[in-house]
Amino acid sequence: MKKKLLRIFSSVLCLCMLTTACGGGTEDAGNGDDGGEAKDTLTIAVQADMADKDPINGSSTNDTLKIKANVYETLIERTVPEGEYKPLLAESWEFNDDATELTMTLREGVMCHNGEPLTAEDCLFSLRCLRESSNTSVTDHMDLENSYAVDERTFVIVMDEPYMPVIANLSFPTCVMFSQKGYEEGNGDWANMDIGTGPYTWGEWSIGSSVSLVGFDDYYVEGQPAIKNVEFRVISEDGNRYIEVETGGADMCYNLSGVDIEAAEANSDVVVFREYxxxxxxxxxxxxxxxxxxxxxxxxxxxxxxxxxxxxxxxxxxxxxxxxxxxxxxxxxxxxxxxxxxxxxxxxxxxxxxxxxxxxxxxxxxxxxxxxxxxxxxxxxxxxxxxxxxxxxxxxxxxxxxxxxxxxxxxxxxxxxxxxxxxxxxxxxxxxxxxxxxxxxxxxxxxxxxxxxxxxxxxxxxxxxxxxxxxxxxxxxxxxxxxxxxxxxxxxxxxDIHCYTSDLQGFRNGAFQAPLLKYCYFA
Structure with missing residues (x-):
């Protein structure tokens, strides 16, 4: 079998650096504090602008999902490249004997960006919205009319028949959970709603130019995100994205052009990430x-x-x-x-x-x-x-x-x-x-x-x-x-080929090639 290898080429020279491990979903993120003024904005050069703010839009482009994945989250996380399914908003799940019911328990302390706690009823509402969207396949074989909440943190998804990929579907990047109250108060207008649970909230969107995100103070993992502001700058010309990183105009570049790989790998101030x-x-x-x-x-x-x-x-x-x-x-x-x-x-x-x-x-x-x-x-x-x-x-x-x-x-x-x-x-x-x-x-x-x-x-x-x-x-x-x-x-x-400056630590790729920025910090 052809073996697919995660290839990370890096040359990182860091002097007098306080190294902090960047752990899993229940550990604190490193903050890179060396006694000086901490850098609080991550600038990323991207190929295309975000198409919309709708997190359940089944027609979303990859460029758009790379941004939304930091604002909205799923119940279950699929790790890459391992392909394992791990808890995210849900701390546990269990099928009944004939796989016709899936009981899910939410982790404690999850808040939505509108200040409301995420509840079992919110999750069922989110799934029902998905069913009515252009993204219906994510809820295949779920009997959502008969699914129900047991308590504030527990709900049961009833299946119309056993369906093996349901766990995988719950990790899909558009199968996100959000506040029912916020959705109803916003009349379902995603352009003007900020009701997710992710580590970042919406900042400013200058269409065709940039998108900014702001760290969510009530995120359920203490210390995340370590970098409080993110700016995605649209640079459609392939070579110019790397130039921005090389010259200090950006900290990271998504979709590094093939013609720039050799130069980036030879640059001791830049890390190149590659993954099939x-x-x-x-x-x-x-x-x-x-x-x-x-x-x-x-x-x-x-x-x-x-x-x-x-x-x-x-x-x-x-x-x-x-x-x-x-x-x-x-x-x-x-x-x-x-x-x-x-x-x-x-x-x-x-x-x-x-x-x-x-x-x-x-x-x-x-x-x-x-x-x-x-x-x-x-x-x-x-x-x-x-x-x-x-x-x-x-x-x-x-x-x-x-x-x-x-x-x-x-x-x-x-x-x-x-x-x-x-x-x-x-x-x-x-x-x-x-x-x-x-x-x-x-x-x-x-x-x-x-x-x-x-x-x-x-x-x-x-x-x-x-x-x-x-x-x-x-x-x-x-x-x-x-x-x-x-x-x-x-x-x-x-x-996937991205590059970033060597002072940026904790980089992780996520499902659907969407880097998980909550783990990043500056050394």
Whole structure:
């Protein structure tokens, strides 16, 4: 099995530094106090602006969730890269014998940003809001109408049937808890509500420019956050984000550009953090419309894409070419060479002649024209240009459409106004069921518009199967079906690469590639 390693390259020279351990959720954070005036603002250079303040928005971009994850919290935390589920807002949980009821107990002393204590009723209300949002899959198989509070800190989630991924779903970054009273007083207007439980509260948002957060004085972990102010500064030009860190304009840079990695690693004043994610970037199609509703057209495009060549040209050594439908570091991925269901990838090996044959067979011997939505990221735009040239060789004339994150998400997820596009697929909550549901009819992540009752039944069966061997078999069948029908074409596995100044200590990455800033402090 390819072993995914957490790679942290650092050269940290700290003289006369008081070293303080940065512990888990119940320990005090270090404060870096050396007797001088403590630095109280963490400045982070980010690639894109936050799209909205709605923490339960299932269409949130990764850039947006990186910010929201510090303001709102989940009941359960999934650690990375270990993939373990640990207490966060909930101190414990327990299933009944037939896994149809899940009893959860909140930790003591959790306060919401509006000054109200977080209660069991708040949690049930939060889950019911999720059920009514665009993020409904998080509450799959929960019978929330019959779920109930036992006391102020204890509540029971009733399941309509046993559902193995429920714990994973409760760790999902948009499955957050908040104050019912605050929500009702704010009329559900997230833009003007601050009702979460996280270590930071909302500060100022200068749209297109910056977002600031302020430490929450009543956070339930004493000493956290150690850094009282955070400013996210939007710097869309890749190289300029690292320059900000190098010159002292920022303390941290999210999404370090591949071309800057060598310089950053050679800089003794900078730490570079690298970690493979559970995300594949993929190319897919609008299956609602012709010609992409024809599997032969989709397969033709797949044959025309040189996956390895594109990675070498576009990625500057970041990540790796896709090794399967899903990365091998996801349990039950058939990209894992040790899996009994392993499938070599790419399934559609680069072959322009085969691509032309399939197009002709589908009735497009001279090709056609289409729009390719690549979003705002420079790397996806580079892939777009590479693939546009490749598709031109089989007669497909491609118009590149590059939009900002929010507008692109609206076009893809809401309006379905696209032909082909690039996006990401992941088992964000650590369970393959989350990735499977990209292919479930009416799921919010089903951007491509795939619908097959047989697939829906397979996904449900895998999610409810308690026998791990049988569940692995069903998960393999799901992945194979997606590959056979060429619903998506995975192109590369993503890698988190951030950098920060060497005086910043305690850095931890969290689920959904959202760094946990509450652990950070300045030495």
């Amino acid at each position: 994610t559970t995300d594949n970037c993929y190319l897919s199609f609008n299956l609602r419309n012709s010609p992409f509703d024809d599997v032969r057209v989709r397969q033709a495009i797949a044959y025309a894409l040189d996956i390895d060549g594109a990675w070498e040209v576009c990625m500057d050594g970041v990540g790796q070419p896709a090794e399967g439908l899903l990365p091998s570091n996801i349990p039950d991925s058939i990209a894992d060479v040790d899996s009994p269901y392993h499938v070599d990838y790419p399934v559609y090996e680069y072959n322009l002649e085969k691509a032309k044959e399939l197009l002709a067979e589908a009735g497009y011997p001279d090709g056609f024209s289409c729009r390719y939505h690549v979003g705002h990221m420079a790397v996806r735009q580079a892939y777009g240009e590479f693939f546009a040239n490749a598709l031109g060789q089989i007669g497909i004339d491609v118009e590149i459409v590059a939009l900002d994150a929010a507008t692109n998400s609206q076009a893809l997820k809401v309006e379905h106004n696209f032909d082909i596009y690039t996006w990401g697929i992941s088992a964000t909550n650590g369970d393959i069921d989350y990735a499977n549901r990209f292919f479930y009819t009416d799921n919010a992540n089903n951007i491509f518009g795939y619908s097959d009752p047989e697939m829906d039944a397979l996904i449900d069966a895998a999610a409810m199967e308690a026998d791990s061997a049988k569940r692995s078999e069903l998960n393999a069948e799901i992945q194979q079906k997606v590959l056979d029908e060429c619903v998506i074409v995975p192109i590369y596995q993503q890698e």
